[in-house]
Amino acid sequence: MFALVDCNNFYASCERVFRPALEGRPIVVLSNNDGCVVARSAEAKALGIPMAKPWFKIEAALRGQGVAVFSSNYALYGDLSARVMQTLARFCPRLETYSIDESFLDLSGARGDLAALGLEIARTVKQWTGIPVSVGIGPTKTLAKVANRLAKKGRGPSGPVLDWARLPDPRGTLAGLAPEDVWGISARWGTRLRQLGLGHALALAEADPRRLRQAFGVVVERIGRELAGVPCLPLELVPPPRKQILVSRSFGRRLAALDDLRGAVAAFAARAGEKLRRQPLRAPAVTVFLQTSPFAEAEPFYANGATLVLDRPTRDSGKLMHVAQRALERIFRPGLAYQKAGVLLPDLVPAGVEQGLLFSEQPADDPRTDRLMDCLDALNRRPAHRAVRYASELFGDGWRMRQRHKSPAYTTDWAGLPVVWAH
């Protein structure tokens, strides 16, 4: 048996933890650069605020509705997520953290009333972290997802928890579920499924797997089988190593000058290096890409990328930054207003595995460089106080994103510590 524990409106709930006055008020959280709505409290959903809507398009219409707006605060969300996951691990060590706000638990060993256990989990997480969660329990991951969805909609007999096995009419429930409400089925596939006469989850569960395989491939075949109660997706207790690392940002304003882009690309490469060494992995190549705004219809659209392969995989930020600049020079075209750029490290290899070269004189990373990187990472361990940087990262700051509504890093920065007054 699987349980899916999913935080309710996670980013919005995080903002509420240290601002209890926001209880009952609509909250929206915006994507980076204060671009789109990426999280909404229940009250914000009730106002009809759509997901993924550009904020500047709806901001004016929402004036006077008491909506609390926040820029993304990933230091806060990441820390609260870790606390939630630690709490879950005390109930069930066999746990797969699937995303920042949800985990699958293996309840095979649990005895007794699973719904009661789920309720105990939800109650404890709320009390220890301040984050409300919903729990879906089922014999496959996909059914646990379905159960979680129903629990969130308040269809669970026991509050935020729903056990699929206790459902009086599972077939009828699946028949009432649209295909795109199933995990792994998007709107696009939902439309195609409907065209084939598979208009609800029950049809998917009872379809001939060979037919699903033939029409959609193995992914949808698995979904069909999982809905029928046949587990195809195992719990991944150990996360597989990353295959790529991407750091990209939309700029706070459009950038035209190469020097401004250099600063951005340097900072992205340095950040990519940090992520790389945390894994720990090495990068055999560096890709840089940039683009003008896809929304500016009066301007020509330009998007391009360049990949440079290193002689041997590295974990040296300096090397990554140097190569990234060479790649940037290849794709930069003067006279354009750039909206976004990024650094991608593809085809990552484990840090401990070193493939030698027969003929190259190029040395491996100098052991002193390795130590330098370790030292750099140690000094910069606290993200709120990044102590040491490369000078080229500081080249221009026009690229830095807009964050007009950012809350303090309450739990990861002394300066952000919440203050309580008593009268």
Added chain:
DNA sequence: TCTGGGGTCCTAGGACCC
């Protein structure tokens, strides 16, 4: 003026091998 960021998996087709 303003429109996110970071991932994974699968498949088909082309190219190559013996």
Added chain:
DNA sequence: TCTGGGGTCCTAGGACCC
């Protein structure tokens, strides 16, 4: 008149997730 069988690797594109 007739032209096999069994593989791997790579890439691009499409699809999905949160």
